[in-house]
Amino acid sequence: MKFLVVNGPNLNMLGIREPNIYGRQDYAALEKLVRDTCAAENIEVNLFQSNHEGAIVDRIQAAYGDADGIVINPAAYTHTSVAILDALKAVGLPAVEVHISDVSQREDFRQISYAGKACVKTIMGQGLDGYRQAILWLKEYLEKR
Numbered sequence: 487m488k489f490l491v492v493n494g495p496n497l498n499m500l501g502i503r504e505p506n507i508y509g510r511q512d513y514a515a516l517e518k519l520v521r522d523t524c525a526a527e528n529i530e531v532n533l534f535q536s537n538h539e540g541a542i543v544d545r546i547q548a549a550y551g552d553a554d555g556i557v558i559n560p561a562a563y564t565h566t567s568v569a570i571l572d573a574l575k576a577v578g579l580p581a582v583e584v585h586i587s588d589v590s591q592r593e594d595f596r597q598i599s600y601a602g603k604a605c606v607k608t609i610m611g612q613g614l615d616g617y618r619q620a621i622l623w624l625k626e627y628l629e630k631r
């Protein structure tokens with residue numbers, strides 16, 4: 487099994503500011519959590535982070551015919567990007583949306599998720615552990631299919 491894990495804009499700045507919302511762990515810790523979880527589950531993983539919408543679209547497209555599933559935190563593009571929604575639909579891979587914070591309890595402008603409309607599951611408000619939960623959930627989903 488092979489997963490693509492995508493992180494959107496500013497997530498590379500994790501741990502630097504807003505620890506009350508996003509915690510104190512940095513992006514390297516997030517990468518380690520994802521790699522360790524996948525290694526323990528015998529899942530091959532590619533991690534990708536970008537601050538650029540088109541680069542995220544390109545990376546999702548490149549997963550077509552390569553990955554079995556996608557875990558994605560589109561960050562701010564969650565609430566704006568029809569292009570990322572369309573890319574997820576275009577590749578047709580099962581995708582799980584992750585948010586570190588509980589976006590349902592935040593500002594009105596965060597209440598729409600375009601990417602989420604192409605995802606089979608959303609995990610939010612679990613901190614970095616949400617990525618581990620998403621990987622386990624997606625593995626089980628693919629095994630049951």
Ligand code: CA2
Pocket residue numbers: 495496497499500501502503504508559560561562563564584585586587588589596
């Ligand atoms: O809760 C999440 O995971 C979000 O996807 C994070 C995004 C935000 O725009 C979404 O509404 C919810 C923001 C990621 C920015 O990360 C930061 C890292 C360090 C300092 C400030 C922001």
